Amino acid sequence: MSSHLHTYIGPFLKVKLPEENKPITKTNKLSICVNAECKNYKKDRNAKFCSSCGCLTEENITTDTTHSIHVISAYELLEEFGDLNLLWSLGDTEDKFEWMLPNSQSIHSLRIDNSVDEMEMKIPDENIAILNFNRIYANFIKFLTDKKIEFEIHFSVINYWN
Ligand SMILES: [Zn+2]
Numbered sequence: 001m002s003s004h005l006h007t008y009i010g011p012f013l014k015v016k017l018p019e020e021n022k023p024i025t026k027t028n029k030l031s032i033c034v035n036a037e038c039k040n041y042k043k044d045r046n047a048k049f050c051s052s053c054g055c056l057t058e059e060n061i062t063t064d065t066t067h068s069i070h071v072i073s074a075y076e077l078l079e080e081f082g083d084l085n086l087l088w089s090l091g092d093t094e095d096k097f098e099w100m101l102p103n104s105q106s107i108h109s110l111r112i113d114n115s116v117d118e119m120e121m122k123i124p125d126e127n128i129a130i131l132n133f134n135r136i137y138a139n140f141i142k143f144l145t146d147k148k149i150e151f152e153i154h155f156s157v158i159n160y161w162n
Helices: 074-081 126-136 138-146
Strands: 005-016 019-032 058-071 087-094 097-102 110-112 151-161
Touching: 005 126, 074 087, 074 138, 097 151, 126 138, 126 151
Parallel strands: none
Antiparallel strands: 005 097, 005 110, 005 151, 019 058, 087 097
C-alpha cells in the first residue's frame, strides 16, 4: 500500500465529539444452595444440585448496572444525521476535536491530490469560502447546534497522507 500526500486548502469543521454515558446491565444467573445447614448455603453451585449437600439448587438472578463513557465518532454523527457521505473525517483528533473535511469539490476550496511539478492555483477567498461552507452544510451545522455539540469552522491548509 502506498501513501500519498494530499493538500487541502479551504474550509472544514472541527467538531468536539460528544460523549454518551451508556449504562451496561449485566445479568448474573446463579444456582445457589438453599440448604441452611450446608457450608455452601447461598453460594453459587453452578449446577442443578449442590455438590456438597445434594439439595436442589435454586435459580437466583441478579443484575449489575455499570456506566461506560462512549465517545461518539464522526461516523456515528453522520449516520445519525443521515448522510454518511456529507463530510469525511481525517481521523485526527486533538483534544476530542475531530477534523471533518468536505467530501465534495467546491470552487471555494483546493485539493491537490498528486505531486505536480509546476502548477499555479488561485487560493480561494477565505470569507467567501466560509460563507459558502455555511450555506452548503447549513443542515449539518443546525444538527450540531441542536444537539449542543461544540464545533468550529476553520479555513486553512491541511496536509494529510492517504
Ligand atoms: Zn449445599
